[in-house]
Amino acid sequence: MKFFLKYIIGIVAMTYIVSFGIQYLADYGFRNLKNTQYNDWDNIVNGRINSDIIINGSSRGFVGYNSQIIEENLKGDCFNISFNAGCYKLQQYKFDTYLKRNKKPKIVIQNIDIAHFGENKELPEVSQFYPLVYNEDINSLVGKYENKFNLFKIIPLLKYNQSFKMLEEGIVANFSNSTKKNATTLKGYCPQDRPFRIDYHNLKKIPETKTKSLNKREIDLLHKMIYFYFSRLDKDSKLIFVWMPENKMRLNKSYDLKRETIVEELCLMQKKYKNFIFIDMAYDDISNHDQYYYDTFHLNETGANLFSKKVSAKINEQLN
Amino acid sequence: MFFNSLAFAIFLPIVFFLYWFVFNKNKSTQNALLIVASYYFYSCWDWRFLFLLVFSTFLDYFTGIQIEKSDSDKKRKFWFWLSILVNLGFLGIFKYYNFFASSFAEMFTSFGFKVSPFLLNVILPVGISFYTFHGLSYVIDIYYKRIKAEYNFVDYSLFVSYFPLLVAGPIERATHLLPELKVKREFNLEKAKEGVYQIVWGLVKKVVIADTCAVYANAIFDHYPSMNSFSLILGAIYFAFQIYGDFSGYSDIALGVSKLFGLDLLRNFNYPYFSRDIAEFWRRWHISLSSWFRDYLYIPLGGSKGGLWMKIRNTFIIFIVSGFWHGANWTYIVWGFINAVYFLPLLLSNSNRNNIDSVVLKWNLDSIKVLFSILTTFVLTCIAWVFFRARTITDAILYLKRIITDRNFGFQYLENERYNYELILMIGLFVLVEWNNRTKVEPISGKRSMLKMALAIMAIIAFGTYSDYKEFIYFQF
Numbered sequence: 020m021k022f023f024l025k026y027i028i029g030i031v032a033m034t035y036i037v038s039f040g041i042q043y044l045a046d047y048g049f050r051n052l053k054n055t056q057y058n059d060w061d062n063i064v065n066g067r068i069n070s071d072i073i074i075n076g077s078s079r080g081f082v083g084y085n086s087q088i089i090e091e092n093l094k095g096d097c098f099n100i101s102f103n104a105g106c107y108k109l110q111q112y113k114f115d116t117y118l119k120r121n122k123k124p125k126i127v128i129q130n131i132d133i134a135h136f137g138e139n140k141e142l143p144e145v146s147q148f149y150p151l152v153y154n155e156d157i158n159s160l161v162g163k164y165e166n167k168f169n170l171f172k173i174i175p176l177l178k179y180n181q182s183f184k185m186l187e188e189g190i191v192a193n194f195s196n197s198t199k200k201n202a203t204t205l206k207g208y209c210p211q212d213r214p215f216r217i218d219y220h221n222l223k224k225i226p227e228t229k230t231k232s233l234n235k236r237e238i239d240l241l242h243k244m245i246y247f248y249f250s251r252l253d254k255d256s257k258l259i260f261v262w263m264p265e266n267k268m269r270l271n272k273s274y275d276l277k278r279e280t281i282v283e284e285l286c287l288m289q290k291k292y293k294n295f296i297f298i299d300m301a302y303d304d305i306s307n308h309d310q311y312y313y314d315t316f317h318l319n320e321t322g323a324n325l326f327s328k329k330v331s332a333k334i335n336e337q338l339n
Numbered sequence: 340m341f342f343n344s345l346a347f348a349i350f351l352p353i354v355f356f357l358y359w360f361v362f363n364k365n366k367s368t369q370n371a372l373l374i375v376a377s378y379y380f381y382s383c384w385d386w387r388f389l390f391l392l393v394f395s396t397f398l399d400y401f402t403g404i405q406i407e408k409s410d411s412d413k414k415r416k417f418w419f420w421l422s423i424l425v426n427l428g429f430l431g432i433f434k435y436y437n438f439f440a441s442s443f444a445e446m447f448t449s450f451g452f453k454v455s456p457f458l459l460n461v462i463l464p465v466g467i468s469f470y471t472f473h474g475l476s477y478v479i480d481i482y483y484k485r486i487k488a489e490y491n492f493v494d495y496s497l498f499v500s501y502f503p504l505l506v507a508g509p510i511e512r513a514t515h516l517l518p519e520l521k522v523k524r525e526f527n528l529e530k531a532k533e534g535v536y537q538i539v540w541g542l543v544k545k546v547v548i549a550d551t552c553a554v555y556a557n558a559i560f561d562h563y564p565s566m567n568s569f570s571l572i573l574g575a576i577y578f579a580f581q582i583y584g585d586f587s588g589y590s591d592i593a594l595g596v597s598k599l600f601g602l603d604l605l606r607n608f609n610y611p612y613f614s615r616d617i618a619e620f621w622r623r624w625h626i627s628l629s630s631w632f633r634d635y636l637y638i639p640l641g642g643s644k645g646g647l648w649m650k651i652r653n654t655f656i657i658f659i660v661s662g663f664w665h666g667a668n669w670t671y672i673v674w675g676f677i678n679a680v681y682f683l684p685l686l687l688s689n690s691n692r693n694n695i696d697s698v699v700l701k702w703n704l705d706s707i708k709v710l711f712s713i714l715t716t717f718v719l720t721c722i723a724w725v726f727f728r729a730r731t732i733t734d735a736i737l738y739l740k741r742i743i744t745d746r747n748f749g750f751q752y753l754e755n756e757r758y759n760y761e762l763i764l765m766i767g768l769f770v771l772v773e774w775n776n777r778t779k780v781e782p783i784s785g786k787r788s789m790l791k792m793a794l795a796i797m798a799i800i801a802f803g804t805y806s807d808y809k810e811f812i813y814f815q816f
Contacts, residue, residue, distance in 0.1 A: 020359060023531050030535075034793040038800065176801045181551075183802065 038175035045179065045189025049150035052192040054203045056102070056147045063100065063113075064156045066120030071095035073117065074207070075110050076130030078103040083263055083318040084130065085327035086206035092331035093126070093338075099207030101130065103144045106137040107240070111247055112160045118251060119156055126257045127248055128334070131285075132265075133277055136237050139164070146185060149178045210320040211313050217268070218314035241284055245295055257338065259296045260285060261330055264305035264322075266315040296337045300330065340383040342592045343545050350380070355599055359526055366523040370497045373600065377502035381466070384506070388464040391429065396499045398425055399474035400492055403481045407488040415482065422478045426471050433463055438667030466506035468664060472631060473499050477513040479635055486514055494520050501602075503593035507586070509607040509627035516604070524601030534598030536783040539795045541591030546803035548769055549584030552577040554804065555762050558753040560728055563738045567747035570759040571738060575721040578728045580766055583612065586625070591781065610777045612720070612770070613698055615712040617681040618691035620720060628664070632657045643686070654686055655679045665727075670735065674727040681719055697778055765802070 049057035062068055072095050074084045080101030090097035100117055104110050110129075142148075142164035151157040152171045161168050171178040179186040201211050248258045262282070265274075278301065285297040303326075305311050311322025318326055340346045354376045362372040382389050402422035409415040440456035447454040477498070480486045489495040498517050504510075559566055559574030566574065590607035597604045607627050614620035621629050640653045655676070662675020685691040698713070700706040722739065729735035751759045776782035783791045 020526050020528075023526070023528050026528075026532060027535065030789055030792050030796070033789055034796045037793050038797050041797070174800060176797060179801055180803065180805065186801065 035175060041186075041190070042175045042179070044193060045186050046150040046152075048189040048192030052198065053196065054198050054205060056202070056204060056209075057150050059100075059204055059207050060147065060151055060157070063117050064120060064151065064154050068098050068100075068117065069096075069122045070098040071124055072097035072126045072128065073114070073124040074099040074101055074128045074130070075114055076101035077105050077110065077132075077134065079132060079263055079317055080130035081207075081209050082211045082313075083323045083326055084128065084208055084330075085210070085323050086208045088324060088327035089128075089331045089334075090206070092328065093334060095125065097206065099204075101207070102147070104139065105134060105143055106139045107135050107244060109139050109142075109160075111244075112163075114248075114251070116156045116160055123251070123253055124256065125253075126259065126334075127252065128259045128261055128330075129244070129248070131260050131262055131281075133274070133281070136240055141165075146182065149185070150189065152178060208323070210323060211317065212320050213313035215309040215312050215319070216314055218316060237281070238284055241281070241288065245288060245292060249292070249294070255294065257294050257296065258292075259298060259334060259337075261298045262301045263318070264303040264311075264326060265301045266309070266312050267306050268315045270302070270306065296334070298330065298333050298337070300326070300333070303329065305329075340380055342589060342596075343542060346383070350376075351596065351599075358600055366521065367493065369524060369600075370493050370520060373501060374493060374497050377497070377500045377505060380502040381500065381505055384465045385462075391464055391467075392470060392500055393496075395426065395429065395470060395474055396496050398422060399478055399499070400489070400495045403478055403488040403495075404490065406478065406481050419478060419482045423475065426475055426478075430467060430471050432459070433461060433467055435663075435667045442669075469508045469510055470499050470505060472510045472628075473513075476510070476631065476635060480513055486517075489513070489517060491521075501597075503596040504604060507589050507593075508625075509590055509593065509605050510631050511605060511627070512631075516602070519602050527601060530598045530601065530603075532788075533780070533784060534595040536788065536792065537591045537595030537598065537781050539595075539792060539799070540781040540783055541588040541593075541595060542799050542803075543795050544584040544588030544591060546805070547584075547798050548766070549581045549588055550804035551762060551765065551802065552581035552584065555753065555757065555759070556581050556728070558757070559759065560738070562754060563734070563741065566741070566745075566759075567749060567751055568742050568745040569748040570751045570753075571742045571745070573759050573763070574738075575725050575742075576766070577762060579612070579717070579721050579724050580769070582724065582727070583608075587611075594780075606780070610773055612717055613713055613774065613777055614716050615694040615698065615709060616685055616690075616716055617678065617719060618685045619694040620716055621678070621682070622695070628661065632661055636660060647687075650686060651683065654682055658682065669732055670726050670729055673732055673735070674723050677723045677726060681723070 049055065050061040052058055072086075072089065072093055074080060074086060074089070074097065076084070078101070080099065081103060084099050084101065086097040086099045100113055101110070102113060104113065114127075142161060145161070145165060148157050148161050148168075149171070152168060158168060158172075176186075179189075201213060202209065245258065245260075252258070262278075282297075282299055282301075285299075289295055289297045305318075305322055305326055308322075311318055311325060313319040340350060354372070358369060358372055362368040378389060378392075381392060399422055402418045405418040406415050406422075409418060437458050440458055444454040444456040477486075477489075477495075481488050489498070494517065497520055498511070498513060501511075501516070556574055556577040559570050560578065563571060563574070587608035594604050594606070605627050607625060609623040609626065611620050611623035614623055637653055637657045640656060641649050642653060643650045645653075658675040658679035659672055660675070662671040662673070662678075665671045665674075682691070685693075698709060700709060725738050726732065726735040729738060753759055772782050776785075779785065783795060785791075
């Protein structure tokens with residue numbers, strides 16, 4: 020019996036060592052693969068960004084703000100920390116994670132839209148966190164949504180379960196620098212070289228309203244969002260909320276009624292807070308051209324480049 | 340409690356520890372512990388059916404003794420038929436009543452009489468087909484004086500309710516398992532290691548092969564009218580590996596767990612997809628059920644000793660009954676019928692026992708013939724599996740018809756965000772591993788077994804399907 024128990028322990032130990040080895044190789048490959056979300060996360064949690072201008076937002080921010088163009092126009096180092104987060108809380112968690120190891124930015128550009136006010140019930144694109152499962156900052160962010168991350172820490176390879184391609188990519192990343200089209204990031208910005216396709220499932224999500232509607236919770240939330248940044252930034256730092264150009268298909272009456280009240284409230288806040296700027300580009304000319312979008316929600320690379328030029332010009336106007 | 344669940348991963352080491360360290364005084368304490376563990380295991384499904392299991396156990400225990408004690412044929416027959424009728428009665432009520440009631444109602448409706456049948460709102464007690472067959476074989480063997488009745492109720496109860504084989508077999512014989520339960524088991528290192536190999540390989544078959552194939556097979560079978568020929572062919576192949584991985588995986592785990600307790604169960608699968616004809620397939624697939632039907636149905640009916648027509652009749656009877664044993668649906672009956680049709684030419688040409696040795700390949704023409712016959716047998720099996728998997732006979736026929744008529748062999752995107760071809764490589768690798776180890780019970784034992792174990796466990800972690808609730812297919816039978 021003693022031999023049997025030793026044998027079992029031996030097998031478990033051997034499996035553990037080999038599995039951890041493979042997993043480490045994949046994680047290491049991802050973390051060090053330049054111009055990817057994994058590498059960006061690794062740079063954020065290790066304090067290697069330290070930019071003057073930080074862009075935050077959801078997937079729209081992630082694919083819509085070209086940090087290099089904004090950097091050139093605003094004359095300051097810029098990094099886009101937006102990710103496919105959907106709602107405000109996750110974006111705030113990411114900003115807090117950023118501040119833990121990086122210097123405070125002088126300007127924060129926060130992308131805003133109606134989806135911003137919701138609550139994420141689950142963590143989108145959870146695989147982006149896999150290579151950083153042992154990082155405390157990442158765990159405190161992810162742990163609020165995913166219990167399985169605790170298991171991932173104990174059982175090697177479990178996080179790559181059913182994701183053989185991802186595991187393979189991670190291992191290959193140790194020997195190659197190539198990144199995937201439409202998943203490559205440039206200072207956090209992820210350009211999308213894709214033609215326009217109507218996303219009916221997203222269009223269905225537009226809330227049906229017949230009157231202007233912004234309840235007390237949402238107004239409170241707007242104030243809290245602004246307070247969130249001002250409480251963390253230096254006194255003279257600028258906070259800029261931007262409403263990106265919406266595709267014309269989204270700009271229906273119901274959407275407008277919902278949007279108008281938010282815009283009105285943000286304009287009032289602009290008067291109230293000295294360092295707060297609101298730029299509304301929802302009806303910009305970009306909205307009328309499908310060639311600037313890859314779906315009704317997101318700009319493609321061409322649209323993002325044009326928008327980034329336009330928005331940085333507007334910011335410059337406001338700052339000077 | 341599934342073999343592939345976390346609960347079982349906790350349950351098994353506890354029982355193992357208690358068995359070898361606390362209850363290891365004698366065979367009675369060992370058996371008592373296994374009974375308690377087995378009843379707990381069964382009550383995890385539905386504790387109410389525990390009463391049915393205990394009743395069935397008591398019935399066969401009691402009638403077995405009465406048959407042996409009876410001094411006249413009349414009394415022996417009475418106790419024998421009492422046991423058979425009650426056992427089959429339970430099976431009939433729980434498993435087949437609704438099927439017969441609705442089938443008769445449909446038949447009457449087709450003749451113009453409107454009948455609304457009285458249907459029972461009962462769920463099928465898990466494992467009823469398996470433990471009923473355990474009990475039946477025991478009583479039949481006593482009646483025909485092949486074995487003595489068991490007077491120790493604990494030993495007999497354990498034979499019926501032993502947890503590794505309680506819910507999905509293999510179907511054990513009293514002649515084989517009871518003698519093992521009558522002696523104290525001593526720990527055997529080699530046997531325990533073999534057990535661990537078999538458990539791990541069984542898990543690979545279940546969570547890596549079967550459950551992954553299930554995702555693809557379900558996507559294809561559930562949307563077969565919109566699938567092209569290539570997808571439909573793959574769907575049939577995926578299901579063939581799903582059902583093989585699922586059921587043989589379960590059997591492997593059951594056999595492996597038993598070896599940990601020092602018990603040897605009957606082998607249930609012997610690489611059936613490497614069979615060269617259908618007769619060989621049935622000697623390698625669900626061996627315990629095939630041999631049960633052979634010994635308790637085919638031979639009592641006259642077997643192959645009678646004339647040609649008797650041979651044909653008996654062959655069709657056992658295959659159709661075997662199909663019906665799997666479930667109360669016409670699709671299973673047709674599946675059994677198709678297998679009988681496949682079997683018939685071999686029987687008539689007396690070549691049903693041509694391939695009893697294991698497959699050996701060399702670089703010559705004969706080996707190409709052997710490979711061709713293996714492939715042909717596999718294709719025939721897949722065609723039959725379509726009937727087994729389809730919801731109705733019409734669905735199965737339309738599925739097969741579409742393979743021929745669609746003639747589109749392009750790659751197709753499935754509903755579950757996967758492509759139809761993605762799994763082929765994994766199945767190919769699995770077949771290769773099994774082929775290279777076809778002379779062994781499982782592929783892990785032998786040289787570099789530790790490394791192979793580590794790789795198998797890594798495959799279970801990295802490629803296993805855990806996201807959905809995946810029960811073993813044979814639990815429903």
